[in-house]
Amino acid sequence: MNEGPSSWISTGLISILSVLQTTTNSTSTNTTSVCDPSLLKNGTEKEEYGLCPETVSSQAVSGILLGTYLIFVVFTIASVIKTRKVPLVKYREVAVMIGALLLTGLFAFIFILRLTVGRKIFPCFIYMLTYFFAAPVVFFPTLLRLWRLIWMSRLNKTRVELFRLEESLIKKGGEPRRKRETVQVQPSTSSGNVSDVEDSPGTGSGIVLFNTTTVTDTDSYDEDSDDTDSDAGSVTMEMDDSLSTSSGGVTTDEKLNSLDPNQGIRRQMSKASGLHKSVLANAISTVTQEELAKYIALETRIVRIQHVLKWWFYLAVTIVFSFLHLLIWLICGLVETFYLSSYPDSTKFTVTADFFVFNHGCGAGTGTLITVAVQGLSYLVAILVLLIFTLREDNDTWRIRVETFTVLILWVLWIVAYIIAGLIPVVGSLTDAYFAYGLILFFAVVTDNIVTGFIPAVRAIAELISVYSKQKGSVKRNKDVEEEEGVTTVEKGALIKMLRDKKMFDILLAFAKQSYCPESVLAWKEIQLYKRKSNVKARRKLAKNIQNKYLKSDAPMELNLPSKFNKEEIGKTIDDVTKPLSKDFFNALAKHCEQDMMDIWDRLRKKDKRVQEFVTNYQKECEAKKNNAAKTAQPNV
Template sequence: MVFQLFATTADNFNATNNQTSAICDASFFNSTWSREFPGRVDYSLCPDTWVALCLTFLLIYLSTIFSSGLGVIWKRNSGHIQARSPIYLFFTLFSAFIFIFGMTMRFIVGRKIFPCGLVTIFFFTFPQAVTLPTIFRLMRTFLMHKINLQKTKLFDVDVNKGQVRVDQSQSALSETMSKTELKLVDSDISSEMSLTNVELNEGNEDGDVSNSKIEFKNLSDVKKEMRKLNIYNFLISYKFITVVYILAFVFGILLWVLIGVVEEVVYQKDPTKGRIFLLEGGILLFEHGCGLSTNTTIIIGVESIAYIILELVFFILCLMADRDSWGIKKESLALIFFQIVAAVLFIVCGSINVIKNLVDYYVPYGFLIWGYMLLEVIVCVSLPVLYSIGKEKKHQESGDTGFERLLKNKKTFDIVLDFARRSYCTESVLCWRDIERYKKSGKGNRKKIALHIVEAYLSLEAPLELNMPKIQERKQELSAIIENGSLELDLFNGIQEHCLHDMIDLMDRLSSANKEISEILRNSK
């Protein structure tokens, strides 16, 4: 029936009679699809038609963001949610909410009734609603890559060259890792050696990660690197993203007010010339509805240019980052493709008269943009929540001896560390290794290593601060013991147990991703 309607109305699209205007098809006046009896043209708008499609979409969208929001709160401490940051997910949920809610309500209430001022303010904040979640997602992916790359080698010293050196580049880390002739999963680093030949023997002193020679740099030696980390962390912080979101939407509103005032001033000087930016009505008019003109579209397009440039810059930077173990980079790049497709189709549909003046009244082509926004919520928020729920069901408890043996072997430890780097959680792996070195060190070096562990991992806002409760109390307690000279081998046992527990999800995902690691763990039991 719908197809017959479109076929009939498309054939008669340019026809006019006593009841129609040059821009409205006869079906708007004579069919049961029309919501107006009798139908007429007001404010250059044709009679509105059915609302079922928009209402259904709105209900689906609202239920999706509501259930996804509850899921984020419920699973806020899970790996998939923490890696994406709960605040980023909430901004993704609600940045487009007002736009989609407002525009669908325009069709549900009626284009002639829904206030013109509300329609225009939604459009002036439209670029921010669409692009900001993508911009911050791409930016976070790149910066998390840089942060964890820096953390991995932050305190290490190249003792062979007799000077301090921090590996800051991707190539430097790749070169260091390739020297161990490892085969890594989901990484560009590969080798000819198979890990199935690696034996995790506790008596193998040469392969023990705790026996490698190490010189720790003090915090004073890494001030430059610390400044970089502080800048990176600020750029992905809750405060920064919140301020930018607020400023961006305030800018859109101020631009809306400015353009609206200009339009009113020009219109009041000569009302006979009509409005500049709208067909009939005003940007600041709230008495009735209106339709947008080409001039309005141009202004919104110009406003979008800055956001599109930012999106392009971070898209290129994101391509340079390693593929993370959570699939965030893959999600971000895939959504860029769908965003481009939706934008191109939206522009094309808006330039075709039969779609703009006929089909849009039955099936709004705005669904192309709304559909992309719904897809973004599903891919970036709903699916990670489902991943977390599914992962919890098959989660394994820690305490496996093979698990610790994997960490103690130099070759397999490097695989774990690289996977942790791409999972944005290097702190526990590095802390566990340094505690092992503390246990194997002589009395002359034990205090130095102990102080390094306290300063690097147990200090608030330290570069490698562990995610553990009452960390400041732990630091004070351990610092007092160290100063008293009581450096027992089990001094950091509690901290090391916390690190192992914190790595449960990491090791479980690594075992699932790397068949050879999984085989080693099975053989070591």
């Protein structure tokens, strides 16, 4: 009979854990000893609880490793917390990094502590509890990393898609309006005149939500100018009370109903959140139900994805999984204590049926091996599924996916080494007493911690030191030159020119998306749209959109702003209709976005030859302008 892949994996896991049983120096219930005679010392040492005698050297080595590992874990966690705002750490999710370090650290700590104090002394109760958490320690952090990779990729894809949709609608709203037929809304018995409402001739999908008069063709759309009184450029604006207040005796809701007998637009509007409930309510251009439905669907998707990427979501999932494994441990212990202990020849979870014993140690039985093997197989299946989804997503620029694959490969290598060591008879019966080969799994945990925690944290510290050194050197060289005074560095000038170039902007945005931080790029672009608005009313509505999307807590594209940005005051200024908003209102925010993009731009410049060529050409232009200015300044001879 042919065995499938699942059977192979299951058999392999049981073999691994069978070797782990040998590591604990457990034995079968028969009288045959698995311990080397030299360890018994002519009867002065004996085999107890299914465990062989241990040597002082083994305990000393384990103690040294225990102390060193504690220092290592504390340093790594402190470094992660210190560098939590550095992109290298930030986009790996601090909660996931610290959670993985604590989970694997606690497991390794108990594992080494048992070897240090003595396997015969360490309570069986705690040892079995730790054993039942072996599978989640090995696989759960990887599961969370893959989960986060998938949803971070999808979140930023959706953000960019939402921005592209808005951009197209803004351009559509600014297109020259052609002559249209008007549809007269019948006034109610209690009202006087009612405004005309437009509809595209011959179609039921095109909806215009506010009254207009018949117009003729105007000049072609110019993205850099907006001198009309139209609010068409403001696509995602705050909901006004106009959707529920009457106008000439007919409410806007009634207008929407009169335009669409099936109330499709109204139903879609009702699904929108408070941030974008009037997505196109003030647009003069035609809005289709499909466009509105797509916009609301994208916005809803962003909000939902943000929920599954919050730290509390990971905490909740970890608690649920921990409770599940704790419940399995408790059930197995109760089954052995009250049922299997009555049958001496039955398969047990501990060698000597001491599952809940606290005053001495024990060895893991076959039942424990099978249970943990099934758990491990379940995690492996989940990891393989997530791996398939991960490979379908864009590769991240932080190399988190590569890091995750590396950890999986290293775990496989360590486990293979562990199995090979366990298959050598002399290792299990003799050398394990002097140097526990179970430490191979400890080194596997340490390797995991180094790759996923220590290296990113150290790189982030190095980056902080580098940034501090550059800033300090810059201040020494240019004490009198401040960016706030209008002097722009060549690097930032190249970045701004790149943002204004459509092709290069798309390259930067794609790279930012794969870096999980397109917010600054998108916010900067919308601020430029805001500056182009000469109409005061349109500018205020676009300002409200920027506030809702980038500044509010839990906004779809919330920016990570320093404390100097008083979001409450910004909101009050935008809401104060008595004072017009200047075109420079968001200048400080634009500069923050530019500064925030410098890291992304610098990494992109090092990787992309097109960007390198673009920057080189810009530097040549700057140098040529500087030379021309110097020549012009020279007095005529």
